[in-house]
Amino acid sequence: MQRIGVFVCWCGSNIAATVDVEKVAQTLAQEPGVVYSTHYQYMCSQAGQEMIQNAIREHRLTGVVICSCSPRMHEATFRKTVEKAGLNPYLLEIANIREHCSWIHKDKLTATEKAVILGRAAIAKVQLNAPLTAGQSPVTKRALVIGGGIAGIQTALDIAEAGFPVDIVEKKPTIGGKMAQIDKTFPTLDCAACILTPKMVDASQNENIDIISYAQVEKVQGFVGSFSVTIRKKARYVDETKCTGCGLCTEKCPQKKVPNEFNLGLDNRRAIYIPFAQAVPKVAAIDPNYCTMLKSGKCGVCAKVCTAGAIDYKQQDQLITREYGAIVVATGFEPIRLDKFDEFAYSQSPDVVTSLEFERLMNAAGPTGGTLLRPSDGSHPHTLVFVQCVGSRCDGGEKGKSYCSKICCMYTAKHAMLIREKYPDTEVYVFYIDVRTPGKNFDEFYRRAVEEYGVHYIKGMVGKVTPQDGKLKVQASDLLGGRQLRIDADMVILAAAIEPDKTARPLATMLTASMDTNDFFTEAHPKLRPVESPTAGIFLSGACQGPKDIPETVAQASAAAAKVIGLLVKDSLTCSPCTAKPDELMCNGCSSCEKVCPYGAITYIDKPFRGPNRTTLIRRVAQVNPAVCQGCGACTVACPSGAMDLQGFSNQQIMAEVDAICR
Amino acid sequence: MQDRVMEKAAALLESGVCTRVLGWKTGEFFYDVTPAVFTSAEEVRTQMVYNPFCGPNLSKYLIAESRKEGKIAVFLKPCDTFSFVQLQKEHRIARDKVYAVGVQCDGMIDMDSLKALGLRGVTAAREVGDNLIVSTLYGEKTVPRREALSLRCRVCKSKRLNDCDEIIGEQGGDLPSDRFAQVEALEAMTPEERFAFWRSELSKCIRCNACRNVCPACSCEKCVFDNPGSGVRNKAAADSFEENLFHIIRAFHVAGRCTDCGECSRVCPQGIPLHLLNRKLIKDMNQLYGPYQAGADFDSKPPMLAFTPEDPEASIITNGRDGQ
Amino acid sequence: MPVNETFKPTIVAFCCNWCSYAGADLSGTNRLQYPANVKIIRIPCSCRLNPMFILRAFQRGADGVILCGCHPGDCHYTTGNYYARRRMTLLFSLLDYMGIERGRTRVEWVSAAEGAKFAATMNDFTETIIKLGPNRRLEDLRCKTE
């Protein structure tokens, strides 16, 4: 006979204000099997938990029902509580009378009635609960970092530092990401390359880090602790082990008209190229879309000049499959395309540029060698107009991104300041909606741009930019001054909104990690678990989770690394015992369950069974690997004979709940 | 055909290709043909029949028979071979223990069709060309064979013999069939009419389990309705709900596995058109998830064990396909 | 009809643990009201919902049954809701074919962030069931205690 204890929580007034907790406790005491029923202000408090533990011992309870907040909140807490009192933690059920009852109903009578029914359902279920023991699954002590920007590099370095091997998969031929393209960083104005490239070198020299560049993740299988990931390493037509990075091939290649993506198409590179001087790995790659040899079989100049004999026109994509215990997503961001914002004449004039393009125009390694020149005629610009929030803070949908891109206010202040410092003969206008500078030394930085460098900050958006007679006619409104402005500018710089990298969405599907409507990865909890995905074993680093500046990205990268290290130091993980379990006597061996299992947890064996008249029958029966099974239950419905059942959510348990609710 | 089938069966036993033959023999009445296992050529020559009343689908018996010692030869009509393949797909039949002989089929006759033609006191029937000569207590009558076909054979979907080791007669192909006409007629009714139709049909159910026992897809080691742990165990339907429940669950369990052999309706002593439930699901699956024929091949994935991200939402049913 | 004034339908909502149950929690956290007729049963994934559970609910006197799961493509278990979608589509179609009112069953995808959608869905579904009235076509009279 079951001996069930019922504990009704007031949750202060959260439950007690709308649910008559005393009546619930009294009514549920009458349910069959219930030997003890009580109520208390805060069941999750230490006193409340002790109350439960004492009751378990005193009344020799065989099952516990707690009527309280959502099981998503405190199921784990209460499982520990009952376990400490010697009860199997799975002999506990929670009736959610807060989120699903007291908080949504106003009428006390109705809410009390519903709370009783929810309690009854939990009692009906707990009658059928079986003690379950959690299994263990091993942890592969290796991490995968997807994306080799500053976020990925920092995470990898921190994990490697703790002694665990880590692979970085980068889709470009070099790591470095967006930060490598940036000229100076706010609010200190130190050069981005000076602080990034040492980290890139550290990563390449760290024994624990394996950089798989020019590669992408193709397939992800498994689960936390034992992921199996297939990585496609694209053919770069250069043997990485032989290439010395001397760069001779990139000087001799006759195909000179390839837009240089590192400089955002502002200049050209060759068909064989090293993205930039400090690239890691410093190995050339051939662009198959432009290489004459690969396209028509005629040329071969690079192979002739390469003294190391590294050129291999026959190189093929390579598939690498490796096992990992944890995966970190660090896929970063891209500025949005600006074709929808043609009022700013981005596609009409080369002198209208994005801020990232402007970084290259200011950079000593950029297309102009660091001298600010107008892309159209190479002249020195005198009047520069910055437009903020291009495509950010819109109404969503067609208009643009609904979020604030966060970094634009600061980098625009930085750009304005740098121009004024280098070229005091310029007039710089910044059109803003709001200036947002929360961050250490950020507002001071912005104020310096205004006060010391004389940048004209004007509240109001630019309405239209018209290229005319070599100038850019900027029409804007000074909302605070109450006047319409028409500025003849030499250059217009647009602070384009940033969005997640395009590869993030398909990756999220492979990882079964959830995303928001903007394709940013969702964190497990916005406040308390900001660097973990809700999918176990998947961690988030950098701008793939939301717009971030460099200091924040690095902080989050290290936080993600700490979480990964915390996982990898474990030898095994406790798995949920709520897994599928077949009844061999009823199993047809028909493979229906195997076909719907997303984890490949089901296999079949031929097993002898005693037949009639002392004969032995060999039958094919299903076996579930409890370490692999995640407990979704797809198999239980696919099984026609009902041989497959799910522990913790068995057919009988769910039907008992249905019965209790519908009675 | 009768002679060729019998000779083949006898030869297979005599040559030792098999130790047993699964075929048909006449039961209490001449039209009451039942499945039987023969172990000698003599048994075959004296008892085995192959005539227009050999409706029973033998494939299901292979689940048990193929587990026994020695090889068994089986005679399968085209529609039976679909079940044969489907059961193999579900790993229920040990193929290496079976010697499958496909038999050309021109459609089976049943007594209901003869009665519908106005024939009473039928004592025997034999085929002569395209005609059927029926002996009755009131003398001999000749009827065109196709008019005496059982209802299911009139909408035969395929004369193809799948996965046979040998074929007697000619291999056939898929046929154009309007087997969904009855389903469509029901769909065209109002919900009230449909409810009334199924109530009047299913209320006849006596839960004899004949449909379940004959169905090649209903071959579970233990049926959920016999399993106390399933929560739906019941031996006899106690009220209209349980009459519905049994048939809904049964239809659902065989969805994607039912080859539409029509045995359920054939054996129902109450004459409930049970195949109309299965056919509805087949029709829906074809329409919603692309054409699929259970047992037609070994490789295709059954629709209930597959999906595409573009599948229609359930709201196309709950909101009404025609926007009702 | 007086039935509509006094009729208090019993509605069972099966919610997957990862999206819809959390969505229901969120609608509670945001104090979004929906009728107390709706009682939620937590299942790990929408694919855990056996058609037998729905029939069982109707047998025991439920007037409406709704399944809520993660949006297609967002299933915590990758593919569970795709199977659930096929199963429910066919089950509902079969019930419709047998003359059971279409509105008594429903599938709705509700994410953990869609607390408002959860409440709105439950309000709308309850309204639909009240309009349909008590479940008469698919019920077990022996199971009715009142």
Place this chain on the structure above:
Amino acid sequence: MSDWTQRIQDISGVNPRKCMKCGKCTAACPAYDRMEYHPHQFVDMVQSGRVEELMASRGIYTCLSCFACVERCPRNVEPAHIIEAVRLAVIRQQGGNHMKPDQIPGLLEEDLPQQAITSALRKYSKGG
């Protein structure tokens, strides 16, 4: 919220509270110089309940309904629709003619497109 705010919102179907006061509407407005209130101010005045002031203003008839502000507004606030609603509110309130043909010569200005006058006359002189 004042009645007027609600009424303008009902007529226009626009929610002025969506405005983030970026001023892009005003920056894009070709009739800026002829208005005493400008598009972003229309929105603000409706939101703060100063609709009567706006109704009394001549500026609302200077709006060409060119929809540049609607096109450019990042938040779909649609100032032109608000202005149209204010003009309609004026008509509904007064019932009669708001513009007579003999007023036209006085309104003519060199830079003002004649279409604006014509369409205004059509719209505001339905009483005949």
